[in-house]
Amino acid sequence: MPVNFDIPDRLEISVPVEGDDDGYLDKECPNENCLSQFKILKDDWDRIEQSGQVVCPFCRHEAPPGSWWTTEQIEHAKAMALEQAKHLISTQLNRMFKDIASDFNRSQRSNSFFKMTMDVRETGRPPPVMIPAAAAETMRTRITCGKCGCRYAVIGTAYFCPGCGERDVEAAFSAKIAKIRTIPETIEALRAVLDKDQAADLANTLLEDAIKGGVTQFETMAKYLYSQINNSGRIRQNLFQNLTDGSLEWEKVTGVPYTVYLDQQEIDRLNVYFQRRHVLGHNDGHVDEKYVVKSGDQSYQPEQRIVVKVDAVLEFAALLTKLVSGMRGSVSSMAPPGTEGH
Known part of the structure; x- marks a missing residue:
């Protein structure tokens, strides 16, 4: 009996990403020579997404908003996708074996002295819950761009606003003084x-x-x-x-x-x-x-x-x-x- 798997060529899932306790989202520079991580307040990120470009606060690399996932977020999404794929395959296998059992049971003669039936018990797991990617710990140095008002946070010293790319000298000086005081x-x-x-x-x-x-x-x-x-x-x-x-x-x-x-x-x-x-x-x-x-x-x-x-x-x-x-x-x-x- 032919067996068909109804599995899509492309599996798309949506994995939520949560902010930290103060509403900042984790981001990572996609430039392989940098890969520095920083945070942006969610409200400001939503606004920046409409502009089409994001700027790294450290190296000034520019890239579209969809390029700034952190390594941890990507690994978490892969794990969630794998769980979803396992569930999908398990569901298809259960369906296939049920069809085989149904065909087998129909093939048995009702007036036969000896009769066999096949029963399939599902062993599949429930659909995976899309757990949000956990936020990294709060970053100590917070900056508000003097030009566009973007609020972001870094570890170390930032040189550029991720929202407008402005070299925010005032913010960098204030951040340096704050860091010395800590x-x-x-x-x-x-x-x-x-x-x-x-x-x-x-x-x-x-x-x-x-x-x-x-x-x-x-x-x-x-x-x-x-x-x-x-x-x-x-x-x-x-x-x-x-x-x-x-x-x-x-x-x-x-x-x-x-x-x-x-x-x-x-x-x-x-x-x-x-x-x-x-x-x-x-x-x-x-x-x-x-x-x-x-x-x-x-x-x-x-x-x-x-x-x-x-x-x-x-x-x-x-x-x-x-x-x-x-x-x-x-x-x-x-x-x-x-x-x-x-």
Whole structure:
């Protein structure tokens, strides 16, 4: 007897994807050289889907909205599809054996002394429930794009808005400061799960990176603010890595030196951190005579190595925040109404 399987060539299923506790959806960059994961608030994702393109916050790769499933979501969908296929095959096998049994039973003679019947008991499983793909844990750094309002979250530092592709300097600076402020909790967490040596090494890396990355983010932020009020051309490379030179140039275009935003003692402290950044970035943290002269820091001598403490990075973050806040205020007072931040 011929047996036909009524199984479609293509099986399509719909697997729901749930957001985290705060309504953010997991996404992953489809660029194989990146594959970074991030989150977008569901309401904003629904809006972005209509635009036709999504931008990776880390590498700025662009792709259609259907390309941003995470590896975990894809694996979960495969597992759900396999369960659906198993159920479909099981259903078809039960139907086939029932047909065989029915034909066999009809073939038996009713007046026969000896009669056999065949009975098929279904062993198939119930249809699988499409369990939503679980959301990853909440990401700590949340950003709202200053241009389009897209709300997204990352681990680490993001550079572009996934909604509009804008390089959001303001958001990146705020995220960097926020990350520095969480360093004490991060170090405690490391100590809880790692041995002492590993925890100490990672803590030192976090603290040193806070100084190096903080100066870099300030420089980017200062150039951005500077461009809001001066479109005359390029500025000198690394100008805003030097507090003295940066203050002089800033005063030329705003009439306000850094000493209006910070008192001299705060300027001196911030200069120490800027000079430490140079030593950490270019001399592996080893002090030389140039550092002692430029920083005025008498707590170190040449050949010693900079040691960064938690209190120091918190003070550094507070000073940067205060300086940038003052610079923002000067830009706002000079910009025509409605043009601040554009």
